[in-house]
Amino acid sequence: MKDVDYRKIEKAVTMILEAIGENPEREGLIDTPKRVAKMYAEVFEGLNKDPKDYFKTVFNENHDEVVLVKDIPFHSMCEHHLVPFFGHAHVAYIPRDGVVAGLSKLARAVETTAKRPQLQERITSTVADAMMDMLNPIGVYVIIEAEHMCMTMRGIKKPGAKTVTTVARGIYEHDDVKRAEILSLIKMT
Incomplete structure (x- = not known):
């Protein structure tokens, strides 16, 4: 069973926000990478199940x-x-x-x-x-x-x-x- 790499997801989401011209450090987005990483772990939990x-x-x-x-x-x-x-x-x-x-x-x-x-x-x-x-x-x-x-x-x-x-x-x-x-x-x- 492969573990979710939360930090890698957070980094990728930060890069996406920057790529679309957003500031990942502004108040509404500062915790978004962490929230998305947690969400992805949940919505993709079937990857480790049969x-x-x-x-x-x-x-x-x-x-x-x-x-x-x-x-x-x-x-x-x-x-x-x-x-x-x-x-x-x-x-x-x-x-x-x-x-x-x-x-x-x-x-x-x-x-x-x-x-x-x-x-x-x-x-x-x-x-x-x-x-x-x-x-x-x-x-x-x-x-x-x-x-x-x-x-x-x-x-x-x-x-x-x-x-x-x-x-x-x-x-x-x-x-x-x-x-x-x-x-x-x-x-x-």
């Missing part, structure tokens, strides 16, 4: 139908611009032989995967693949909806635009009825 670890403990509940945790809030940082993107994840799976994971583990896998310099597409596939590898379910379906600040505050400047990514594994790859079931469950309030 989402598969959350699926090491399982339970046999003899449940063989869909398990869905929807509207899991998350935030991440776009690896292209280092600005936030945020939204909700919906994670579903069909257990094999009644083997289930704790419900919070699905949310933890999303959170851990998101807390890295990241792409939305990679979060979606990483969560699905971790579940497939560790739970061996009949199928996994992950949907992520997010707003990207790199599209809101720069570039095209389209606030409110949402990006949706999906990953289907196992039975969900080819069974349109099963996929439709998940989509209808997500739309339920």
